[in-house]
Amino acid sequence: MVSRTAALPVAPIGDRTEPGGTGSADRLNRFFETACDRTPSAVALECGADRLSYAELDTRANRMAHHLRRLGIGPGRPVALMLPQSVETYVCLLGVCKADAAFVPIDPAAPPDRVSFILRDVRAAAVLTTSALASGADWAGPRRTCPVIEVDTCARELAPLPSSRPPTEDGGPEDPLAYVMYTSGSSGRPKGVEIARSSICNFLRVVSPVYGVRPQDRVYQGMAISFDFSIEEIWPTWAAGATLVAGPAGPARLGAELADFLQERGVTVLYCVPTLLATVPHDLPRIRSLVVGGEACPCALVERWSRPGRRMLNTYGPTEATVTATWQELLPGRPVTIGRPLPTYSVVLLDERRRPVPHGDVGEICLGGPGLARGYVGRPDLTADRFVEHPLAPGAGSGLLYRTGDLGRMTADGEIEYLGRSDAEVKIRGYRVSLEEIDSVLMEDPGVAQAGTALVNANDGDRVLAAYVVRTGDHDASDDDLTARLHKRLRRSLPAYMMPSTLDFLDRLPVMPSGKTDRRRLPPPAGRRLAAAGRRVVPVRGVLETTVRDAWAEVIGTEPGELSAQADFFTDLGGHSLLAARAVSVLRGRPGTGGATLRDMYEHPTVRALAARLRSSAGPPAGPAAKQPRP
Incomplete structure (x- = not known):
């Protein structure tokens, strides 16, 4: 059944050289440049202690674009970005777009085998990274598959290059690639999703009025650029001429420390997954717009975060449909759904024979419209399986649908209720x-x-x-x-x-x-912790170590006696940031460990080290019998 808002036409705005135009002239960087020309002195980026105006970021990205052009990198050529969060990350991201190339973001923490596979699979023309990552990684050794540009050491090469915007190159594909995002794949290797310029530019045109980012907004950017969630943080912000506030590194990305960061930086627009939002312990009155996505949003979270003057949106969309395909405004007291399609997008629910299901029946959520990806890098078989003919299109070959693998049902109000996955x-x-x-x-x-x-x-x-x-x-x-x-x-x-x-x-x-x-x-897990199996259990010493160990065992879900005092919470016990935040919360409720912080967990990730940290930070006990803390 097609949603009531499916397949709305997009009116062309401007000519073919403007962000609102149509055709091959659409470019991501034009959205940024239009805002830059309008308010060049406005702050485009805050990253740590650095603040760059639109004009300053434009200039630095222009030089990077000229550098790439001199290396022969032009329309549609894939350029890998493997960078820790820094100003250079955003300079390179924008610079690749200005060079008319396609960016391929890679997580710097990804295993070397995975990095090498992506570089080979996408046939990267170059990889932009840091000298530290390049020198210390296996992928940059004998198996190097493309030129490596170390962005922290090439300042001397960039300085004399023109600060003006490079001219648009002609002669490339009619609708070149804008970017390639790699997602988990069933073959044992990640699969690259190819997004054309027309698709991402269409998304920005139609989503900007929905998100309603204003020039005076300060928008949090916390997701790694290797995930397309980051695209809706970055590009609608720059299209509006607002300020992008890069998130902190490490443990401050969630919980009380994230709340402090958002409050201190005056963030007004926050995009995040519901599990991260659930770790924030108190309301943030400066947040006027809250966008959640990436997973199901509990009704309790809506009740907690809704308040007068704040707009809360739920978004849904796989990478293959270009970031976001549907949206719903979340309101207290009403069911959480994934809403209705964005303008130009369409939703059809199909049965196992790829026929539309009756209204109210369960079917696979299939998405259509100009936001659909081209397909998968080097995988015509998988592309043909997931991108299928639209059964309601007026003629053969006139439209495609992407089969998401998600199950849904159309409600009486014409919204889509998400019901989980149909596959693995x-x-x-x-x-x-x-x-x-x-x-x-x-x-x-x-x-x-x-x-x-x-x-x-x-x-x-x-x-x-x-x-x-x-x-x-x-x-x-x-x-x-x-x-x-x-x-x-x-x-x-x-x-x-x-x-x-x-x-x-x-x-x-x-x-x-x-x-x-x-x-x-499959049966419930029997409790064999994969990361800790086969390791010797070092017993705890003293009351404080016992308290820390018991709290960790409660959070991780293992017997206290099986948890070694010298096991690393993250690498040995399989902990992650959200579990660490929960462990800190449990510790704060127990005697002698109330001063624990998330940063302590990251810097002292074993029971013994954390107990020593808490012992030293507590200081000597009060009174005449005070003793010096143990070293």
């Missing part, structure tokens, strides 16, 4: 994860005959990835040895957010009639 893809803390990719990595080990992964409920309502394997009959390694081997293999191949928390050995995996693993029938 899940969302965890806002990240998109293919369970089959994890399975494939486990299956690479000769000791594994079968593998299955599931997203399961853990303690305190958290959701974690649990892995299950069936051993081969001809390998005699112990369970602990095989677990340690699999943990090493997973860490080498997958980013941290895709690491399973537990591993269980089964005699066989439950299967469906089709022969595929029935993930819904």
Whole structure:
């Protein structure tokens, strides 16, 4: 059933050389440049202690664009960006667009194997990174596949280059690539989603009135640029001539420290996933616009954050549909849905035979419109499977739909109710994860005959990835040895957010009639912590270490006696930022540990180190019998 707001036409605005125009002249950088010409002295970016006006950022990005042009990088050529958060990240992002090239963001924390694969798969013309990342990474060694530009050491080369905007290059593809985003893939490798300029520029034209960012707004930018959530943080802000406020590094990205940062920096517009918003302990009165997405938003969060003068939106859209496809204004007392399509987008719910379902029935959410991606890099088979003919289009070949794999139902009000996944893809803390990719990595080990992964409920309502394997009959390694081997293999191949928390050995995996693993029938995890398996348990010493250990065990969901005093919360115990925030909250409610902070957890990630930190920060006890703290 097509939504009532589907397939609304877009009126052309301006000529072919302006951001509102149509055709091959659409470019992301034009949205920024129009705002720059209107208010050149306005602050475009705050990043740490640095503040750049639109004119200053424009100049620096122009020089980077000229540099890329001199290297022969032009329309549609993919340029990888592998940069820690810094001013250079935004300079390079804008500079690649000004060079008419396509940006390919890569997480600097990604395993080297993954980085190497992406560079080869996309056939990157160059990679922009730092000297530290280039010198210390395996991908930049003998397997280097493209030129590496170290942005922190090329200032001398950039300085004499023109500060003016480079002219538009002609002769390239009619609708070149704007960017390629890599997401988790079922083949055991990530898959690259190709987004054309026309698609992202259409998105910016239609979403800007919906989001309503104003020139005086200060917009938080907290998501890594390797995820397309960052696009709706960055580009609507620059299109409006507002200020982009780059988030803090490390533990200050969530919880009380994030709240302090947002308040101190005067942030007025916040985009985030619901799980992150749930960690913020108190209201932020300066926030006038709150946009959540990436996962289901609980009604309780809407009730908590709604207030007069604040607008709260729920957004939905996979990378393949260019950032956001549907939206709903969240209001207290009404159901949370993913709303209606943005103008120019359409939604159709299809059954297993790809026929529209009757109104009110459950179907696969399929998206249409000019926001659809071209397809997947080097994967025509997967592209053909996910991008299918629109059954309601007037003629063959006249329209495509992207099959999201999400299930939905049309409500009586014409909004779409999200009902979960129909396949082996899940969302965890806002990240998109293919369970089959994890399975494939486990299956690479000769000791594994079968593998299955599931997203399961853990303690305190958290959701974690649990892995299950069936051993081969001809390998005699112990369970602990095989677990340690699999943990090493997973860490080498997958980013941290895709690491399973537990591993269980089964005699066989439950299967469906089709022969595929029935993930819904996998048993609850038995408690074998994948990261800690096979490691010696160092006992705690004293009351303070016992208190810290017990709090961690409660949060992680393991027996206190199985938790080593010297196990790293993140690398050994499989903890992540949200679990760390929960651990701090538990510690603050216990005697002697009330001064714990998230930063303490990151800087002192073992029970022994954190207890020592808390002991030293507490100082000597009051009174004449005070003793010096232990070193």
